[in-house]
Structure formats: structure tokens, C-alpha cells
Amino acid sequence: MEENDLLLSGIQHFAFCRRQWALIHMEQLWAENVWTADGHFFHQRTHDETLTELRGNLLITRGLRVRSNRLKVTGVCDVVEFHASPDGVPLAGRQGLWQPYPVEYKRGAPKEHDADELQLCCQAMCLEEMLACSVPEGSLYYGEPRRRVKVIFSHELRAKVEDMLSAMHQHLQRGHIPNVRPHKGCRACSLQELCLPKLNKPISVYDYLNAYMEEGGL
Numbered sequence: 001m002e003e004n005d006l007l008l009s010g011i012q013h014f015a016f017c018r019r020q021w022a023l024i025h026m027e028q029l030w031a032e033n034v035w036t037a038d039g040h041f042f043h044q045r046t047h048d049e050t051l052t053e054l055r056g057n058l059l060i061t062r063g064l065r066v067r068s069n070r071l072k073v074t075g076v077c078d079v080v081e082f083h084a085s086p087d088g089v090p091l092a093g094r095q096g097l098w099q100p101y102p103v104e105y106k107r108g109a110p111k112e113h114d115a116d117e118l119q120l121c122c123q124a125m126c127l128e129e130m131l132a133c134s135v136p137e138g139s140l141y142y143g144e145p146r147r148r149v150k151v152i153f154s155h156e157l158r159a160k161v162e163d164m165l166s167a168m169h170q171h172l173q174r175g176h177i178p179n180v181r182p183h184k185g186c187r188a189c190s191l192q193e194l195c196l197p198k199l200n201k202p203i204s205v206y207d208y209l210n211a212y213m214e215e216g217g218l
Contacts, residue, residue, distance in 0.1 A: 004072060004169075004172075005067070005072050005073060005074045006025075006071075006072060006073045006074075006165060006168050006169065006172070007025060007073070007074065007075055008066070008073050008074060008075025008076075008119065008122055008123065008126070009075055009076075009119065010024070010025045010168065011073075011115075011118050011119050011122050011161065011164055011165065011168070012115040012116065012118065012119040013025070013115075014164055014167070014168055015113060015114065015115035015118050015119075015164060016113065016115045018171070018178040019177065019178045019179070021168070021171075022171060022176075022177045022178055023177070025172075026171070026172065026175070026177065027177065057083060057084035058081060058082070058083055058084070059081070059082040059083075059084075059091075059094065059098060060079060060080075060081055060082075061079070061080050061081075061082070062078070062079055063076055063077075063078075064076065064077045064080045065077075066123060066126035066127055066130060067126060067130070068125060068126045068129045068130075069129065070129060071122075071125065071126070071129075071162070071165050072165075072169065073122060073126065073165060074126075075122075075123070075126070077102050077104070077123050077127075078102075078103060078104050078105045079102070079103040079104075079105065080100055080101065080102050080103070080123075080127065081100070081101040081102075081103060082094075082098035082099065082100055082101070083098065083099045083101060084096055084097070084098060084099075085097060085098065085099040087099060088100075088133070089131050089132065089133045099133075100124075100127050100131060100133065100135055101135070101137070101138055101139070102120055102123045102124055102127065102135065102138040102139075103138060103139045103140075103141055103148070104116065104119060104120045104123065104138070104139075104140050104141070105140075105141045105143070106140055106141065106142050106143065107142075107143045107144075108142065108143065108144050109142050109144040109145055110140070110142055110145075110149055114157075114160075116140050117140070117151050117157060118157070118160060118161055118164060120138050120139075120140060120151055121138075121151070121153045121157045121158060121161050122161050122165070123138070124138055124153050125153075125158065125161060135153065136152065136153055137150060137151060137152050137153060138150075138151055138153070139151060
């Protein structure tokens with residue numbers, strides 16, 4: 001990991017909650033709950049770099065480390081499948097040409113927001129830079145429905161990844177921790193006791209004075 005690199009996994013945190021990302025990646029704070037612990041267990045096999053499989057025209061790698069010099073981001077892919085293809089790229093120690101296809105594993109079900117898609121797209125953009133190839137699509141595997149969801153890496157999705165990484169770099173350079181913006185996802189966040197969204201919620205001058213008067217301050 002180079003100096004000033006962002007962790008690729010952080011893009012999912014940033015898309016979900018910018019304050020959560022800052023507490024984890026800038027303040028180095030972390031706390032477990034039942035969902036994060038279950039997620040770690042779910043990912044154990046996918047991050048085992050020793051588990052490489054060749055199934056005919058399909059090569060499956062796990063825990064593949066990737067980096068983009070242009071985006072200044074680094075991370076680990078859960079699974080990258082390489083499909084034998086005349087449009088693919090050569091791989092060291094392998095005959096023929098292979099087309100990369102990233103697969104990110106998620107414990108739960110598909111989400112309303114696009115944090116998972118952004119993380120997967122960022123992986124693809126790193127693979128493209130490292131292998132000098134095009135990676136047009138990949139998949140998200142969700143543990144609850146036990147199925148894959150195909151993701152097309154559109155120009156719009158790629159642009160959103162770049163905008164988000166740029167914002168992350170700016171926060172990091174400024175040392176800025178975003179303010180609390182409570183939302184329904186706070187209830188399931190493992191950092192709830194560290195973030196204290198209710199205590200940090202901004203209060204208007206009008207509400208403050210009313211509360212002060214009710215307590216006999218005036």
C-alpha cells in the first residue's frame with residue numbers, strides 16, 4: 001500500500017455513511033456487532049489466497065490484491081474469475097487468454113443504495129489498469145438469497161466511483177470528520193455507540209432555547 005492510498009473497501013462505507021467511513025478509515029475506530037461478525041465469517045473462504053481452482057475454461061482466484069495508481073486506491077477482491085476468451089489477456093504461468101470477472105460476496109440481501117455496486121466497479125477499474133484490459137461487468141453474490149446479481153460497469157457508475165474517491169481524498173487531506181446525518185441505517189451500524197448519532201444531531205437555536213426555558217433556565 002502506497003502513502004496516501006485509500007482502501008478500496010472504504011468506498012462502500014463512504015457511500016453508506018460518510019461519517020462511518022471517516023471514523024473507520026481516519027480515526028481508526030471499529031466495533032463489532034452480530035452483522036459484522038457474521039460478515040467476517042462469511043468472507044473467510046473468499047479471502048483465502050491459497051484457494052485457486054481451475055475448472056476447465058474457468059480459473060478462480062481468491063483474495064486477489066489490486067491497486068490503481070491513477071485513483072490512488074488499493075484493496076483485495078473476494079473472488080476474481082478468469083474465463084478463457086480470445087478477447088482476454090495473458091496470465092503468468094497460464095496458457096491462452098483470460099477475461100477477468102470480479103465477484104464480490106455480501107452476507108445479506110441486495111440493498112436499496114448502490115454502495116455494493118460502487119465497490120465492485122472500483123475493483124474492476126483497478127483490474128483494468130493492472131492488466132491493461134477491459135472489464136465490462138462482474139457480479140455481487142448475496143448470502144441470503146444465495147444468488148448472483150450481475151452488475152454492468154456503465155460510464156455513469158464509473159464516473160460516480162471517481163467522484164466518490166475524489167471526495168474521500170479531500171476529506172483525508174483536510175482531516176475532516178463529517179457531521180452526523182442520522183438515517184435508518186444507523187440502527188444496524190456497529191459504530192452506533194462511538195458515533196452517537198442522537199447526541200451529535202444538530203439542534204436549532206429555537207429548540208435549544210425552548211428546552212432551556214422548560215428546565216427553568218430563564
